[in-house]
């Protein structure tokens with residue numbers, strides 16, 4: 001597990017996924033046996049690795065990636081490093097014959113993302129990219145509504161993602177400073193549009209075009225060492241997508257917005273027969289029959305409490321941590337084969353959309369999303 005001392009590596013992948021799977025006694029396979037992952041923590045700083053290993057009772061760690069890749073016992077290479085350095089490390093792992101699983105975006109540009117996908121396919125190793133939002137309870141409920149035909153004809157999607165990320169030094173920023181430097185692989189387009197691609201494609205309908213306008217609203221922040229730095233990457237993006245079937249999706253992504261929502265990500269889907277608002281966990285719906293008759297009348301207090309016309313949609317299901325749920329599917333895929341659709345080609349689709357959104361912003365026009373080259 002490389003990059004495991006980072007925010008995502010520690011919290012979501014080590015603690016909430018791999019160690020949680022170990023605590024539950026591993027993962028049951030169809031033949032009755034169990035897979036118990038044995039993590040080896042890999043990183044650049046001995047001190048951080050030792051601290052992390054001691055804190056969580058993990059016996060093995062190393063700063064020698066090459067040595068770890070040379071060990072035949074390690075069957076999977078996992079990467080949660082900063083985005084800019086991921087593709088090179090994944091490539092070395094594939095060359096060493098490892099199965100690979102990595103955070104999104106799989107690479108900083110489409111060419112590198114396709115390169116590692118092709119290398120993995122040619123080497124015959126199993127591969128996957130984190131697409132955690134698909135496994136969130138709120139998004140799974142939304143998908144169930146789409147599959148049930150609840151919306152009738154889907155007309156539009158409007159989404160709000162974001163929150164205020166402190167500039168530093170106090171309160172301390174919630175996100176690492178490289179996120180705000182283009183030269184280090186930062187920027188909200190690369191970060192969030194890799195999520196928007198799989199969410200739109202697989203929860204609503206395939207993305208056909210994108211128009212994006214991005215901005216660097218905050219020009220200076222303070223880094224982990226307390227030094228001010230210039231922000232060279234965009235910290236907000238406002239985008240319009242056309243989806244298959246003429247559905248229009250508008251998504252705002254921002255680290256410079258104060259939250260007046262129930263959740264940090266909310267998608268509202270409006271259809272001819274009903275609407276839904278889905279967040280990370282919850283999903284509320286309003287069917288056509290429950291739609292209040294709104295009338296524009298600003299001179300009198302509004303007689304309707306619009307929020308009262310929505311009801312919670314509580315779907316059955318076992319909603320485990322989204323990262324852990326996908327880890328379990330990947331481990332089963334490695335152990336037993338079978339389909340795992342969220343592979344490096346799917347990861348490359350996310351990078352493709354981020355790259356097109358960035359070009360759209362620079363050129364000031366909407367761009368079609370072409371078929372992904374194989």
Ligand SMILES: NC(=O)c1ccc[n+]([C@@H]2O[C@H](COP(=O)([O-])OP(=O)(O)OC[C@H]3O[C@@H](n4cnc5c(N)ncnc54)[C@H](O)[C@@H]3O)[C@@H](O)[C@H]2O)c1
Nearest residue numbers: 003004005006007008009080081082083085103104105176
């Ligand atoms: N799936 C999600 O929802 C989600 C959310 C946030 C971040 N991410 C992705 O996870 C990855 C890690 O993000 P994070 O927020 O944990 O970052 P982080 O800065 O907290 O962690 C980055 C890790 O990479 C290591 N690293 C190796 N080489 C590096 C270099 N040259 N520069 C900087 N760090 C280097 C760091 O030591 C650290 O362990 C990113 O690719 C990011 O896009 C995914």
